Amino acid sequence: MKLFHESEGITRRQFFKGAGMLTVAAVISGVFAKFGFDVFAASDDYITQRVAGLYTLDESMAIRKSHENPEIIQIYKDFLSPGKVECVSPKAHHLLHTKYGKDIPGFIAELKNPHHVPEVESAANEETSTEEPAA
Amino acid sequence: MSNENGKVLKHGTQTRTMHWIHLLAFIILGLTGVGFYWDIGGIASIFGGEANASLVHRWTGVVFVVGPLLYTLLNFDRFSRFMDTISHFSKDDFAWLKVMGGYLPFIKADDVPPQDKYNAGQKILGWLIIIGCLLIILTGFPMWLWRHSVPAVFLSFCYDVHFWTAMVLILLVAGHFFLAAIHPKSRVEFSSMMLDGYIDAEITAHHNAKWFAELKESS
Amino acid sequence: MSTVLSEGVIHVSNDCKACDHCTFICPTGAISGELGQKHHISPKKCINCGQCLINCPFNAIHDLSRIEELKKALADPQKFVVVQEAPAVRVALGEEFGQAAGTNVKNKMYASLRKLGFDKVYDTEFTADLTIMEEGTELIHRVYGALGVPGFEEVGPLPQFTSCCPAWIKYAEDNYPLVLPHISSAKSPQQMWGAVAKTYLAEKLNVDPANMFSVSVMPCTAKKYECERPEFISSGYQDVDLVITTRELAQMIKDAGIDFMALPDEEADRFVGLSTGAATIFGATGGVMEAALRTAYEILSGESLGKVEFDAVRGLDPVREATVEVPVKALGTSLPVSVCIVTGTKHVASVIEDVLAGRSKYHFIEVMNCPGGCINGGGQPIRRDTY
Numbered sequence: 167m168k169l170f171h172e173s174e175g176i177t178r179r180q181f182f183k184g185a186g187m188l189t190v191a192a193v194i195s196g197v198f199a200k201f202g203f204d205v206f207a208a209s210d211d212y213i214t215q216r217v218a219g220l221y222t223l224d225e226s227m228a229i230r231k232s233h234e235n236p237e238i239i240q241i242y243k244d245f246l247s248p249g250k251v252e253c254v255s256p257k258a259h260h261l262l263h264t265k266y267g268k269d270i271p272g273f274i275a276e277l278k279n280p281h282h283v284p285e286v287e288s289a290a291n292e293e294t295s296t297e298e299p300a301a
Numbered sequence: 302m303s304n305e306n307g308k309v310l311k312h313g314t315q316t317r318t319m320h321w322i323h324l325l326a327f328i329i330l331g332l333t334g335v336g337f338y339w340d341i342g343g344i345a346s347i348f349g350g351e352a353n354a355s356l357v358h359r360w361t362g363v364v365f366v367v368g369p370l371l372y373t374l375l376n377f378d379r380f381s382r383f384m385d386t387i388s389h390f391s392k393d394d395f396a397w398l399k400v401m402g403g404y405l406p407f408i409k410a411d412d413v414p415p416q417d418k419y420n421a422g423q424k425i426l427g428w429l430i431i432i433g434c435l436l437i438i439l440t441g442f443p444m445w446l447w448r449h450s451v452p453a454v455f456l457s458f459c460y461d462v463h464f465w466t467a468m469v470l471i472l473l474v475a476g477h478f479f480l481a482a483i484h485p486k487s488r489v490e491f492s493s494m495m496l497d498g499y500i501d502a503e504i505t506a507h508h509n510a511k512w513f514a515e516l517k518e519s520s
Numbered sequence: 521m522s523t524v525l526s527e528g529v530i531h532v533s534n535d536c537k538a539c540d541h542c543t544f545i546c547p548t549g550a551i552s553g554e555l556g557q558k559h560h561i562s563p564k565k566c567i568n569c570g571q572c573l574i575n576c577p578f579n580a581i582h583d584l585s586r587i588e589e590l591k592k593a594l595a596d597p598q599k600f601v602v603v604q605e606a607p608a609v610r611v612a613l614g615e616e617f618g619q620a621a622g623t624n625v626k627n628k629m630y631a632s633l634r635k636l637g638f639d640k641v642y643d644t645e646f647t648a649d650l651t652i653m654e655e656g657t658e659l660i661h662r663v664y665g666a667l668g669v670p671g672f673e674e675v676g677p678l679p680q681f682t683s684c685c686p687a688w689i690k691y692a693e694d695n696y697p698l699v700l701p702h703i704s705s706a707k708s709p710q711q712m713w714g715a716v717a718k719t720y721l722a723e724k725l726n727v728d729p730a731n732m733f734s735v736s737v738m739p740c741t742a743k744k745y746e747c748e749r750p751e752f753i754s755s756g757y758q759d760v761d762l763v764i765t766t767r768e769l770a771q772m773i774k775d776a777g778i779d780f781m782a783l784p785d786e787e788a789d790r791f792v793g794l795s796t797g798a799a800t801i802f803g804a805t806g807g808v809m810e811a812a813l814r815t816a817y818e819i820l821s822g823e824s825l826g827k828v829e830f831d832a833v834r835g836l837d838p839v840r841e842a843t844v845e846v847p848v849k850a851l852g853t854s855l856p857v858s859v860c861i862v863t864g865t866k867h868v869a870s871v872i873e874d875v876l877a878g879r880s881k882y883h884f885i886e887v888m889n890c891p892g893g894c895i896n897g898g899g900q901p902i903r904r905d906t907y
Binding site: 234266278 | 608610611612620621622623626646648649650651652653654656657658661683689693697700703707711712715716719720749750752753754755790791792793795797798799800801804807811815818819825834892895896903905906
Binding site: 168169170171172173174175176177179180181183184185186187188191194195198201202205206209 | 306307308309310373377378380381382383384385388431435439440443451452453454455458499502505513516517519
């Protein structure tokens, strides 16, 4: 029985087609990677833009320092520390400060028992830490 | 019908091995992949649960990449001849496409134009599979290796491309299987790829007249 | 109410494609699941920051929404609904209406809130300023304490950490209880505003605080958790009743059929609505630090700052440090104030370890959970930019 086989070896044209296909595959991979890197580079742009938006808004504000806010001065004078601007006044401490972690249950009990508040607040020290302050 | 005697070696041992490896990998990948996409718990449990099915999918993916890559590098001449054949579309190929090789029942084709080693349909299939595999492989890398570092939008893009390419490939391969193993006109080709690599010269002379002419000339 | 506290704000839906992208986004390792396995968030470890939510490729992660409850409150004539909006909302809300990122839509935002039926529209920036006053004073006290100034023996230790970010607070509580005394006792601006609204504002407007419904529009999902924490009742009521995100506000505006960009420019209402530039930059990483420095410098030195910008604390690097020479009039010397800014909770562990080991040279450390600050919070419009 006669057996037919393909002849071995390749022509110049065939070589270029084979090598060309590999090149095309490499190029497609490159394009895909380029696309990936572009997306990667662009993916955080909005963060920069939003931050820039806030700084631009800051520059356009008439008042740019917290302690110069007239309503802040008013709330201290009218309410938090009547007659003056005193931060961490007893009332400010009661309304504007909190506790964390294991101190919370006691803190809630304290808040729910209002007549104790002034005494506790004047003794004001919620930081019961024994740690040395790091200088 | 020509009356040629003898046998033609259509696909060499390495080609057939590569085809088998790719075929088995493709089935496992397709099965697990479809299971992930439609969340079919049964498929995942065949492979030992979601996480294991994913591991199977990924490592089979490695086989799916390394198989043809090794084949191409070890058989650069065969690969080159293959690329040459499928990238060459002659008048006969277009004529073949016009009648769809006579495979469709509603297109009457008495005489199908002579074809190369691969007919025009197979050439197109070859291209689609090469491009499809390339896309699937490329998108698979970020999904596995760089899933933590690539942006969300790129990852979802990869998932979409991976899935839709896989769907197209599954349909193409289903058609390929139908023609190569079931269709009475062409299932004679089955043994040339899946078994010993040989096919009757008579069939080749009929289906791949141009290629057979070359073979005759050279032997 | 307590479901938020026990089950968390952030949940993975069944749409999860198990891509495993989020496990690396998560700063606390709260998300479990291998690649291929549907993921799950442990509410115990989760700090509700929502970074996984805005970074989910399949939008499969959701935050608990109480928007229906808000709509009911707005429709209820008995309820006096007041609203505050965080600084970061105003530069991102416009993105939902076709504006570029960073476009300031503050004044249209006020107008849209009035259109939605809020009785009074205020601004969280007011209490951001209040935070600076309280937290800055606390810092000065701590510095005096560390320097041995008489009368400040009982203050907390240095360095002082900021307390504005509820995700960071929960992270510290969960993982580093020893660092808690270092955290400023000042509430976050949102909670300060809630406490002030139901006391000071109710008094000024002559409204019964029991009928007051305090809403907050935040760029943040952790704020939804924060407002439900049981200790925030210093006004005698729950200080902040409900939090919606920037996304939810945009959705409400769209649902109401309001043409946002065609709205007139309006201003916030008085008493607790006036803000400063210092409060505006709270939304960016380093902003709290810069605002605190502006005020602390002027108060300590008694001099006026020529240039209010502290460029050294700006930027987007996850950990930044700077030293600012501050003349202290009361002590007659100049004090180099060493500050550190951390953005991204992933990067905070080493800073905390240094503090706990006594190696830290800083006086004041700002920690914001989200990379870039609140402007990139878990409640902000989701961006999928490719170019």
